[in-house]
Amino acid sequence: MAWKHSPVIPKTPLSVAQAAHQKSIKNATHSTVPSQTLMLRLYRNMVRIRAFETAVLENARRGASLAIHPYTGEEAVSTGVCSALRTQDKVVTNHRPFGHYISKGGSMNGLMAELYGKSNGVCKGLGGEMNLSEPRIGFLMSDMIVGACITIATGAALEEKMGKTKNAVVCFFGEAASANGAFHEGLMMACLWGLPILYVCENNGYSTNTPALEFLSNEIVAPRVAGYGMRTTVVDGTDVIGVRQRTEEALWQIRNGGGPYFMEVMVKRIGPHKQELVDSRLEDERRLARMRDPIIAFRAQLVEEKILSDPEDAKINAEARKEVEGAIRFAEKGRRLTSAQAQRLVYSA
Amino acid sequence: MLTIRLVEDELQRLCLTGEASDLHFSKGQEAISVGVCSELRPTDYIVTHHRTISPAIARGFPMNPFMAEILGKATGLNKGLAGEMHIRNPDLRFMFSFQLVGTCASVAAGLAWAVKYYKKEDAIVAVFLGDAATSNAQFHEGMNLAAVRKVPLLVVVEDNHLAGNIRPEFYLPAPIEKRFESFGIHASKADGNKVDEVREAARTCIREVRAGGSPVALILDTTRLSWHKQGQRDIRSQAELDLLAKRDPLLYEEKRLGIDEVTKTKLTKSIEKEIAEAVAYARASPIPKMPRMEA
Numbered sequence: 214m215a216w217k218h219s220p221v222i223p224k225t226p227l228s229v230a231q232a233a234h235q236k237s238i239k240n241a242t243h244s245t246v247p248s249q250t251l252m253l254r255l256y257r258n259m260v261r262i263r264a265f266e267t268a269v270l271e272n273a274r275r276g277a278s279l280a281i282h283p284y285t286g287e288e289a290v291s292t293g294v295c296s297a298l299r300t301q302d303k304v305v306t307n308h309r310p311f312g313h314y315i316s317k318g319g320s321m322n323g324l325m326a327e328l329y330g331k332s333n334g335v336c337k338g339l340g341g342e343m344n345l346s347e348p349r350i351g352f353l354m355s356d357m358i359v360g361a362c363i364t365i366a367t368g369a370a371l372e373e374k375m376g377k378t379k380n381a382v383v384c385f386f387g388e389a390a391s392a393n394g395a396f397h398e399g400l401m402m403a404c405l406w407g408l409p410i411l412y413v414c415e416n417n418g419y420s421t422n423t424p425a426l427e428f429l430s431n432e433i434v435a436p437r438v439a440g441y442g443m444r445t446t447v448v449d450g451t452d453v454i455g456v457r458q459r460t461e462e463a464l465w466q467i468r469n470g471g472g473p474y475f476m477e478v479m480v481k482r483i484g485p486h487k488q489e490l491v492d493s494r495l496e497d498e499r500r501l502a503r504m505r506d507p508i509i510a511f512r513a514q515l516v517e518e519k520i521l522s523d524p525e526d527a528k529i530n531a532e533a534r535k536e537v538e539g540a541i542r543f544a545e546k547g548r549r550l551t552s553a554q555a556q557r558l559v560y561s562a
Numbered sequence: 563m564l565t566i567r568l569v570e571d572e573l574q575r576l577c578l579t580g581e582a583s584d585l586h587f588s589k590g591q592e593a594i595s596v597g598v599c600s601e602l603r604p605t606d607y608i609v610t611h612h613r614t615i616s617p618a619i620a621r622g623f624p625m626n627p628f629m630a631e632i633l634g635k636a637t638g639l640n641k642g643l644a645g646e647m648h649i650r651n652p653d654l655r656f657m658f659s660f661q662l663v664g665t666c667a668s669v670a671a672g673l674a675w676a677v678k679y680y681k682k683e684d685a686i687v688a689v690f691l692g693d694a695a696t697s698n699a700q701f702h703e704g705m706n707l708a709a710v711r712k713v714p715l716l717v718v719v720e721d722n723h724l725a726g727n728i729r730p731e732f733y734l735p736a737p738i739e740k741r742f743e744s745f746g747i748h749a750s751k752a753d754g755n756k757v758d759e760v761r762e763a764a765r766t767c768i769r770e771v772r773a774g775g776s777p778v779a780l781i782l783d784t785t786r787l788s789w790h791k792q793g794q795r796d797i798r799s800q801a802e803l804d805l806l807a808k809r810d811p812l813l814y815e816e817k818r819l820g821i822d823e824v825t826k827t828k829l830t831k832s833i834e835k836e837i838a839e840a841v842a843y844a845r846a847s848p849i850p851k852m853p854r855m856e857a
Contacts (some may be wrong), residue, residue, distance in 0.1 A: 392706050394699020401697055404735035430709035430745045440744030442736040 232245050243465035244458035249520050255296055255453050256515060257529050259288040259508050262312045264533035265321060268541060269328065270488055273359075278326055279488075284312040288481035289507035291316040292437050293456025294476075297464055303353045303373070305482030306367035306385040308343050308524050309415075310355035313385055318350045325540035331547030338547070339555060353382075358394030359420075362386055363412070367399040370410035370473075381467045383409045388477075391434045400473070404441045407472035411463050412438075414475070415450065417482040421562060422493040435477045450480030451507040480504045563592045563757065563812055568833050570788075573615070573632065573843065577792045581845075582633055584794075585646050588616035590755070590787030593622035593811035594720050597760025598688060598780075607677065609670040609685040611720075612647045614659040618691055621656050627838035635847035641851040655685075657660040659688040663725075664698025666691055667717070671704035671777075674713035678775065686714040690778045694725030696741055708777040716767055717747070722755060722786040723794045727797045740777040742807045746851055754782025755811040758818065785809050786817045 247255070266283050273279040280502075284291070295304070295316035306313045314324055319335070327334030328342060335347050343357035353369055357360040366384030373380045390396055391414065403410050409455040414434050418425050425432045444466065448459050456478060463474040481502035485492035492499065514519035548559075570589055576582040588595070591613070599620040602608070618628060623639070631638030632646055641649055657673060659758050660666045670689035670722045677683050695701050696719065708715050742749035748770070752763035759780060767780045769794035785806040789796045794805075814827070 392703065394703045397702030398697070398699045401735055403734075405677060405732065426710075428706075430706050430747075437744040440736055440740040442740075 214467045217533050231247065242345055244461040247270070247454060247457065251296070252454070252515060252520055253334065253529075255292050256508075256511055256521065257533070258292045258296070258316055258363075259453065259511065260529055261536065262288045262292070263508055264530070264537050265315065265324070266484075268534075268537040269325075270349070270484075272541065273488055274446050277329070281311070282309040282487050283482075285374045286308050286506060287415055287417065287450060287480045288312055288482060289453035289511070290413065290450050290478045293453045294385075294413055294460045296410075297457050297460040298351070298383065299380070300351055301378075301380050303364045303369050303380065303382045304365075304385070305353045305369060305382065305432075306355045307359065307387060307390065308357045308363050310342065310345050310385075313355075314345060314347070314474070315316060319347055319352055321536055321540040322543040323347075325537075326544040326547045329544040329547065330549055331544055333543065333547035337372070337550060337555075337558060339550070339558060344421055346475045360386065360390040360395040362392060363393075363399035364395045366410060366412075367403050367408060370403060370408035371406065373409050374406065375561035378497055379468050380409065380462055382408075382547060383413060384410060385413045385415060387413055387420070388416040388418070388425055388429065388432075388434050389423075390414075391437065392428050395507050400438060400441050400443065400475070403473040404443050405482075409467045410473045411460070411467060412473065416477055416478045417478055417480050419482065419486070419494065421486040421490070433477065435475060438475045443473050445475040445477065447477045447479065450452070450478040451505050453511055459475070480507075489513045563596050563815060564829060565833050565836075566592045566596070566616050567812060568830065569619060569629075569837055570615055570652055572834075573785070574723065574788075574792065576633070576841070583645065583794040586791050587634070587788040588613040588615045588786070589807065590600075590785045590810060591720055591722060592616050592620075593757040593760050594718065594754045594782050594784060595690065597757045598718055598764045600691075600718075600778070601761055601764040602688055603685070605683065605839060606825060607656065607657050607673055607685060608690075609657055609666045609673060609687060610659045610690040611666055611692055611695065611723075612659070612661045613662070613692075613720075614646055614649050614689075618649060618651075618656065621649060621651075621654050623654065623656070625836055625840040626843045630816075630847050633841075633844045634849065635844050636850040637843070637847040638850075642847075644823065651730040662700075664695040664700040665694060667698070667701040668704030668707075670717075671708040671711075671713060674708065674715040674777075678713050679711075684772075686716055686768065688716040688718060688768075690718045692725070693721040693723065693738060694728075694733055695719075695721055696738050704748060705742070705745045705777070709747055712774075712776040714775050716764075716771050716773050717742070717777060717779040718764075719779065719781045720784055721781055722784050724786055724790070726790045726794070727805050738781055739779070742781075747777050747779050749779035749781055751781045751783065754784035755809045756814055756818075757811060794796045 223435050266285055269279055271283055291312035302315055323335040327336055330338040332338055343355055346354040363384055363386055366382050372380040432435055435447050438445050446459050448456050459476060463476055467474055483502045570587045573582050573585055595617040627639045629648055631640055631700040634642045636642050649659055656667055666689050670687050676686040677685055719738055723730055752759050754760055763780055767778045770778045
């Protein structure tokens with residue numbers, strides 16, 4: 214499922230007054246106030262991501278051979294950003310791709326089967342979590358090497374620019390990637406060539422278990438990026454509506470030839486860096502992360518606005534769990550590729 | 563400065579006869595190495611880019627082995643195996659030179675880290691790099707770590723507004739000082755073609771590095787009067803070069819010190835004699851025996 218975004222592009226020529234009016238509206242804000250239906254859809258998406266991960270982690274504990282980088286606590290970022298994208302917009306992500314994949318409209322069945330390494334997975338079980346790709350829905354790829362996705366996404370944006378499309382490319386990465394040289398070169402080229410790309414830095418304050426100040430000259434990445442002459446914005450990562458609105462504004466700029474845009478989202482990672490890896494952050498830090506859970510915050514907001522009632526909430530949760538269970542059944546039914554079959558699918562072996 | 567200019571002129575002649583390989587000259591940028599090196603202590607370290615002739619002479623390399631090294635002879639400083647772009651002289655704490663643009667930044671950051679935390683010396687590291695190097699990934703990683711670890715590093719940017727034959731609008735999206743500021747590194751600017759101004763700025767910066775123990779950048783605006791590399795055509799027009807030649811650091815220095823023709827000729831003669839001796843020494847030296855390469 215991909216969200217439709219309707220830009221205001223007039224088909225017929227406008228009178229001068231009309232054009233001025235349109236421009237003044239556009240200048241006021243390029244973001245929209247989400248409807249109740251949309252809010253519920255955003256909430257459902259966040260719950261789906263959480264349900265998916267919870268199930269995967271539980272299965273892994275029970276002995277299934279799965280190893281994932283949990284996205285727990287950062288769901289609002291991918292949900293907010295991807296909800297403002299069109300299907301043909303491209304996404305390139307890092308080693309933590311489920312949230313982005315599900316939000317971009319990927320199927321849970323295919324993803325689960327991929328994690329299980331089965332042939333009915335998205336990449337026939339050969340990619341796994343960290344080399345996921347489904348160009349059909351605009352999910353270009355995930356890359357396990359920290360920072361590498363940035364230059365790749367910049368290349369994808371160059372393709373869009375040379376093809377004169379109106380599409381944007383979104384690149385997700387963490388704050389640790391900004392200490393990498395690929396970050397510097399990628400952002401610089403995007404600035405020099407005015408590429409249609411939105412960089413989304415999910416700043417969770419830790420590189421595995423190392424606090425950001427140990428490896429970054431500035432905890433917040435955005436000021437560093439301003440040094441390239443790129444527009445930047447910093448958003449609270451627990452606020453899904455805020456993330457969506459900022460994304461809409463950024464995309465408006467990007468689609469109208471404004472060049473690259475950098476959005477930093479401050480989040481807290483609730484889970485460990487990687488399942489089965491010891492989380493050595495202080496207990497206080499972990500408790501703070503749990504307190505900033507975006508799903509709980511958004512649910513409270515929806516309940517207060519009377520958009521969501523308790524039975525509806527229970528229904529959404531039950532549906533998500535059912536979907537995940539279906540995905541697990543789907544994955545377990547699948548078969549692994551034989552070595553010969555797998556070798557036919559890769560460029561070199 | 564005159565020595566550097568004359569050595570380079572001589573080497574350029576040797577390039578044309580085929581005795582020296584294709585070298586990178588710093589004609590027009592001599593004031594930077596001379597000014598900065600004169601403010602460094604003998605205990606301070608130096609890491610440079612691919613234009614090594616100027617900083618090497620400014621650091622006081624002995625002429626004979628230096629010339630032999632450039633001409634690839636066995637009596638050279640590094641046995642003739644390093645050549646112009648890898649030359650080093652640990653005795654003078656001239657630690658590394660790199661032909662890969664930008665690499666020197668991260669290596670210098672590491673060296674400064676070692677100097678401060680492992681050797682615990684009261685020394686600083688000066689790194690010379692060009693403006694194009696600041697667009698390189700290595701520069702980014704090096705500066706980030708230098709700022710995080712607070713290492714005593716002086717970054718001297720020789721801003722000649724060219725990368726080979728490419729203009730800055732193709733490799734620099736924003737001013738260089740902004741890039742340093744984004745890491746929290748203080749950057750100051752000066753005219754790199756006036757040796758007294760370079761010395762003044764370098765003195766302030768070096769004092770700042772020693773006092774604060776953290777990196778400081780010095781951006782020096784300069785002109786490259788020679789080609790990027792021997793044998794590579796220059797895309798700049800003659801008119802532009804003539805305009806740049808007016809900013810020649812040697813002209814400025816002559817005027818400042820009030821050197822007359824007689825003194826200049828006398829100086830030139832004595833330096834040329836030294837150079838001729840060095841070249842003769844290098845010519846008489848054997849070529850190096852190839853060491854066995856272990857695969």
